[in-house]
Amino acid sequence: MPTGLTKEELNALIEVGKTVNAHLDLDTVLESVMSVTTEVMKVEASSLVLVDDETGDLLFHVARGAQAEAVKPIRMKWGEGVVGWVVESGKPAIVNDVANDKRFYKAMDESSGFQTRSILCVPLVTGDRRSGAIEVLNKLGGEDFDEHDLLLCEAVASQAAIAVENARLHRQMLKTERLAAIGQTVAGTAHCIKNLLNGIHGGSYMIDRALVKDDRALLTRGWGMVKKNNGFLQELVLDMLTYSKEREPEYELADVNAINQAVCELMAQKAQDKGVTIRWEPNPHLSQVVLDSKGIRRCLLNLVSNALDACEPGNAGHVDVRAEVFDGDKFDIRISDNGTGIAEEDKDKLFQVFFSTKGSKGTGLGLAVTHKIIAEHHGKISVDSKLGEGTTFTISLPLKRESDFS
């Protein structure tokens, strides 16, 4: 007959409940929950497994204790190992002698070097949905897991299941909102696409006329128009796809200075055509940073292009790109211009989809896509602007080094 929970265990459950209610960031919640669980249940190791939305595989979202890092990359199938059995059946399992249990997955110990003696595993269930499991291994002091431990673990699991379900619903809501935004303003995009099609159509017409008149200059202008508008159309479609899809950043080791330099070089011709100077400064502390370089490059391209658009020709315009490190754990990239500035009433709408201050030149997606990519990095973007004086956009990102991933 299980005895009631101790004061320490009740306090731990209260703390878990508070954490679940206080945070929307799933990783933060689950790390905290498993930290409390490992301590209060007095076990050598623990893990929290989640069902992957896309593949259905069981992924070790959190692992604590010895050999935790070796466990994290492992993927299990439903029904595989004790944890797979628990997720598949929806029932808890107490296994105090793993060597004599058919469900036990030996390969995990073989690859991690951990020696499992006993397992307690409970499913994460919300309604009909099984979203994963919590597994604790080897009670300290060599004792067996019992009904009391099961009671405690199930209480934690019910809270964790709520957190997982909340995060899933939040993601779904965001995705629905984004798709609705795109659906609702298709007419806005249609106008932008029509201008681009007009450019391609116009260029083609000019080529036709040039071939009839044998006019090489007209031919060159026509072909230039087709190529340019075709390129813009591709960018617009890419922005629409990026905005509508859920994505995780593709983290890799990158040089922020190289990204800044590449973006400024790409924009050099546009800057020259407008008589605007682009200046950038390298920062020696940002040459080895882990980030999604394609995503960040995209953001910088959008922001530098917007900065150039804001500068009027013949006004000694300049665009500056600088990066700075703060507190050792975050860094900023600032894109400043001395262009037209942004009206106060437009600042709040800047990151809304299909809002543009550039009339038909703007797709209204560039800043929305930029905002989304930065948010995926758990970063922030802010704007400081004065009409007639200029604008500074600041991207703030967590500073991740390679050592954070080893």
Add this chain to the structure above:
Amino acid sequence: MADAKQILIVDDELDAVEFVTVVLEDVENVTTISANDGVSGLAKAKEAMPDLIILDVQMPGRGGFDVFADLKKDNATKGIPVIMLTGVGEKAGIHFSGKDMGQFIGAEPDAYIEKPVDPAELQKTVSGLLGL
């Protein structure tokens, strides 16, 4: 060309201006001038007094309908025929009815042409309005 007709093209898209200019090169006895935003378009219309204005609807700052309204309020320019270039229109299920336009502005453009521009349609419309 002593009796050449002058057409003012107002569009913030430089490619659109170039396209329309090339299309109108094949209409006899017309010359073109252009402006790239609503404010300078209105100023140029009052200064040059063209025979026809081709006016883009969606422009940053003063849009095409605002410029059209100002042209119609001014006795000097109200008689100049106007073709509106529009990026959304009947093909998208949106229709600018005479009643709507008359209600808001008190006059209706002489023609609407949807982008992407059909060169033959534009040439025919221009020739018709200019009596060519």
